[in-house]
Amino acid sequence: MEFMQALIQRRSEYSLDPNIGVSFQTIVDMVADVAVHVPSPYNVQSHRALVLSGEDHGDLWNIVRESLVEKIGEERFESSRSRIDSFAAAAGTVLYFIDDPSVDLLCEQQPSYASNFPTWAEQSCGMFQYAVWMAFGDMGLGANLQHYNPLIDSRVRERFGVPEGYRLVSQMPFGRIVDPVPPRTTLDRGVLVSSSCW
Template structure:
């Protein structure tokens, strides 16, 4: 079992060329994301992570919003390339998962456990990272390509307003996904002797 899990870990890649097709139904994608959110570990069982899942026109509208927000801040000579990248790599997909952490839940834990109050924001980010990875691996297993993007905090306020989300929901990352439209680029690795040490064996 561990071997098959690690093979999945090795296979997971960032796919930047996505199509709006999917090898599994939207209902199964929804269940994957829901189960991932429900069962991800969190410090003191705080369950501070929140998720928004977008399909179809709602997914496309997110990436239109990204371009709208980027236009006034991107260098004019670079903006055409930004449009091309967003449309070809993210909007072209089947959907997007947006990962949030609820600051209200974090503050609640800080008040309940004041001894650890300075750690809860960091622990919430650990939970979010695990959640993102669980979803990513599950997508890989089902033949979905994905990448992880960070257009927050530029889009946070407008996105929350559009969907009437609580102001305490802090956007952490966006994961566009869909059927891979091209192979990912080559992945290189640093020397493991510089990154990994074993003692006592």
């Protein structure tokens, strides 16, 4: 039941602040621990993360602001400004990547599954993100999931020294939950039941 309760309580929390009451190292250790235990095809472990806080976290969201303004112009950016500001107001951001060369190598080693591996790498990285999101909840913290890639990829690579071959997949701001989101609305249960069931 506790596990189900944790699943139910995980939400996309957008009202976050930096007062998390734990050290940056505690967050890094948590993400690293989760990474080790995430399943992946042939145990390829192609998922990667970079945890940003302080100035680095601020710089990431400045990169997002600048990239969006260049793409859509100052006027249209105004409608996104408060949203970006809310991410910048969090304690930090986890960047998720897929190490594409490790997936390419697996395709060479296991050619009969080669067409599946890129999709499976995405799925495995999704499991990683979800597990970290759950672990934030376990620490009493909130998070949400953003996708400003590929717009920001080259600037992120340059600013944070991201290794060649790592492809940015998502950005997860995290922090103390200031104003929790309202209860979720559910339209239907996403499970089909076989007619031959008991």
